[in-house]
Amino acid sequence: YLLCFGLCCLHCVTVCACVPQMTVTEYHVRSSVVSRYAVTTVHSSVWNQLSVTKEAAFEVDLPSAAFISNFTMAKQMNNLGKINQKHSKSGLVIKREIERFRVAVSAPPGARLSFCLTYEELLIRRLGRYELSLGLRAGQPVENLTVEVTVSERTGLSFIRVLPLKTSRLLNGQGDGDPPASTLIEKNKKCARIHYSPSVQQQTSLSTQGINADFIVHYDVELRDIMGDIQVYDGYFVHYFAPRGLPVVPKDVIFVIDISGSMIGTKIKQTKQAMGTILGDLREGDHFNIITFSDRVQTWRKDFISETSAESIVTDTYFLLSSSGTNINAALISAARLVSPLSGSSSRRVPLVIFLTDGEATIGVTAGDTILSNARQALSTASLFGLAFGDDADFLLLKRLALDNRGVARMVYEDADAALQLKGFYDEVASPLLSDIQLTYLDEQAFDVTCSLFPNYFQGSELVVAGRVKPGVKDLKVAMSAVDSKQRVKLENDVSVAGSQESDSLDECVGDLEGMSSFVHRLWAYSTIKELLLAKLNTTDPSLQRLLADKATNLSLRYNFVTPVTSLVVVKPDADETTTQATNHCSSAQQSPSPHSSVV
Template sequence: MMLFILVLFIYPFLINGDIDLMKITNHTVHTTIRHRYARTVITTLVNNSDCIPREFPFFIALPEDAMITEFSVYKSGSLIKTRVEDTGLAEEETIIKPNGLKGYYILDLISIDSKGFENYVTVSPNSTVTIQIIYEQLLKKKLDVYDHILNLNFNQSTIKDLQITVNIEDVCDIIFLRVSRRARTNFSSPEYQSINVFGTNKTKTITWKPTIIEQEEMANKNLNAQFIVQYSVDNDYRPNLILYNDEYFLHFFSPSNLEKFRVHTTFVLDGSGSMGIGKIKHVKQAMHNILHEMRPQDYFSIVIFSNDIKVLMMNADDSKIKLEDFLNINYNSKNIILGFEANEYNVQQIDHLLDIVPQGYTNIGDALMASNQIAESVKLRLNFPKDEIKSIVVLICDGTPNYGKFKDDPFFETKKNSPIFGLGYGNEDEKIHFLNKITLSNHGYSKKIDEKLDNDLQIQNFYKEVSTPVLSDIYFKYINKKELKDGLSKKSFDLYFKGSELIISGKLIDSKEEFNCTINAHSKHGPYSGPGFTDFFYISRDNDEFNLLRKLWAYIHITEMLTKHTITQDTKEKNYLKSLIIKYAIENSFLTPFTSLVLSWPDHPNALIQTEKLFKNFINYATLPKWKKVLLYEMKKTIHHRTSIETINSSPLNPKLRATYYALRSHSTIVEKYSITTND
């Protein structure tokens, strides 16, 4: 009896395990950035020093626009690699077929601060497993800088051997480089002896091998930090650059020395109850800083929404700005002013008007319609020439519409071409999807606010990105003696922002036939036809970068088609886009919302065994041959929904068998499946 009580007492510890028994002993990250395209290889060694199998929660936080290309595990002398397949077909192929056993597993993405990849890997007793994941990402230029951020997320405070290496290669000279690390609660100085930088004008290598002391400084209980590489290239030398080989080309367009348009910004601010006092405080502080930094020749309007829609307005008679219910305003009246110069007098009046008390529901749809009407009213009142001023909308919110006439279908498009740029609080999929769709449908884009970092600064930096248009209505036309193949990416753009970059990719019929590009756009001073020359850079077939252009072409096309799939309402078009995304993803090994990483193992001629018969052998698991263990795993997944954990716990199985069952429990990973096939 005492023995039984002792087993009951220690059993939870056998199942959950002491964290010291399962540790990462080595973690290396190696990124190669060629022509602004980053390929990151992460390799993790995990050691289980316990006498029973244990699950390791392998987790990687990825940049939002990164695409996983490979996941592999090396254990028990065998390398297990994945391939990309259509998710629908992969799900069907998990069925046990009469002609043998074919096993597949689908690896899913989850959402976190950016987005994450999580899998549970079963590690055998007293053994080490090597896990590797590879992802790729086209870096975006914002405010003249490319950011490459590597996330470190571990359930332990230190790692014995931790190293990060970043190699940068570019056709242009690298004229600025900054390397820093950041804990989740504060910025840290980049001045550490463990960070080394060396290279030439066009290449840089950064290595970081933090000491245990440095890791302890960054960690609280767990090590949760970021390693950030920021760099700029000399676009003044090559502002209009085309890389090409025998099949593909890649066009980087990043002119400088262009004058900004005047900008009218309508800020649409969430004042609903879900924002809470804390978020409202950050928004108010950010708005204070933004308004005080705006150029006097620019204009602003403010919309605050909860149940009702309130806007800043002024009667032409009294020159006093006040907050009024939008429904009570005749916005077509010549006496009503809804857009204000960002001069010192107007800005100083605003602070007390932004005393927002969070309350009520989230009426985003009506607020955005109001912003559209305000933009038109301001445009008519100011009567500037067409290319003198541009209107944008900046939406800051933390939810989806739950009030107003657009709560059921808020995905309208603005009719007057005012792009919407959104900043959102929260990581819920529904919120993220809404903000993406509403901004992409209206010629803009969105970002999430990381509440663990400086909220005010994130809002201010986002505004700097979207408030500097220098070109509008940009159109690229590619001229070739033989027409270009189908496969040209997006070639027309509504706005080009100072310090950003436009990228176009396409296929060539014959690279030996000369081709060129003409550019048509509008600047503040009239028509614009480009910087005057195009710089061509040929990549030969012998160059190891030859296949890079093919990957970039596929990456850009998949990204654009995912955007179109998000915003289109046409079912036929959605299905067509989905089929193309799957095609390009499989051909180029990209994990997308419609593809999966799957793994197969050889058929076994005697694999067809009845589930009930195999279940009877469960208690003799240790004596089963490998192929039966695999089938057992498939069976276990099938019965998992019928057999509760409580049933297993109350069954007359010994604690060791229960521990085995928990070690075998599916946490969405093929690695567990493989581990039970290699541990005879």
């Protein structure tokens, strides 16, 4: 059997309840968010008070977009023996929207172990809010369990709220209800501190195995300047661009839906349910069309129709399933034919293609590179958003299609909430405000700048650019060019580099980060690595792939990030350290590489 502690995996809960357990003496989660950049540390201490050796497993759920930056494991034996490091094991398992980090060691009687994991992520603004989600799965009630969150935003917090504990990964009406009992929130204009420390009784009231849930914080920021917020520290800058109050641009949206035989049953029912809701929510002035495909492709209308005709579309006869194959290439070309006439239109409209499939290309053109080339040539200025429904979908192809065609790709998980997942994604792109956005940093003052050209900006989202500033620059000159609902607009602004660094009053809120410069510096590295990995995914040139991988690897090693091109190796320090020393190192959330872990 597997004795779970730290974060007890769901399939181990029954086992954990019926075998003698080691005692989790402490369980602490602390997260510091500075201008959207979150550094989170999970610390768990365990005591094997039993008379036999047990396997101790430390498990942490972390967001799939996060990078691990430190791991510490320490022991205190009281001369009772040694930890069996030969039998230690670790791994990273990808689950729905999360990755599960796990390390296990054999602990002899009397051993006290301390585990500490730190990870970092940039919170993404969706539907007008940022979400920080912290997993609490200690596997048993814990006498000393705390969650500490600090949120600091230079331009001010427009709201912050703690949601009820979320005990399921399924989507629901998030945002309703009160924070969990024993939650304390202190806030001012720019900073908020949240403390959650449930008693053992409060934990057991949720489950005899203790808390098995996510602690979720939602917030948004004030951002009145249409040019956004630009912060410059120690030679690095970050630019948050998210103008509010702009008119929504009408859109022409093409829904391309897989109706091959594999969609039979729940999948097609959930797709129809989502389509019914989506079409009912189309804005006045929006136009749409629907393409369904299996081995053949069927276009519902020769041209787009307005939202007033949407109510009677989703019928059983139109979504009649086929037992044949999946012709992804032909479906994309059909969508492109609808988009093409729009390119010559003088009306200001945004073309979107939402492409959903649960399989791979099996009919017609099946080679991925050929499909990519055909779509790139045909789709013109349309943005393609790929939705991979279930594990059998060719998610890699959809990601590359989206990267090539001004969009993004998402997984739709086979679960009871799939219709809500589909609707939630559509809501993110339902309200385009700007297109062809270019953020420029003039007079060659900036270098090593992340992507600054964006196809669309949607209501409730945010565009983020990071880079480096040349020494001696006093004012960073920033220009913005974009197309709004009527015309192309251009703006310029000067940002005082000295003022950006000196006028802040956030240091008193920061706590875990070594000043504001640390967050901008690491955010730049985080964003640059992400872009290098995406570029590597989207090229077939082996030499370019190697170059991009080398650059991502070098940055990952420099900043001690565990990424797809590096690995985490736990090393024993030269001199023994006590559990107290390791705990202090953990709680300080240092950003420098730990003597207990390294990235290779």
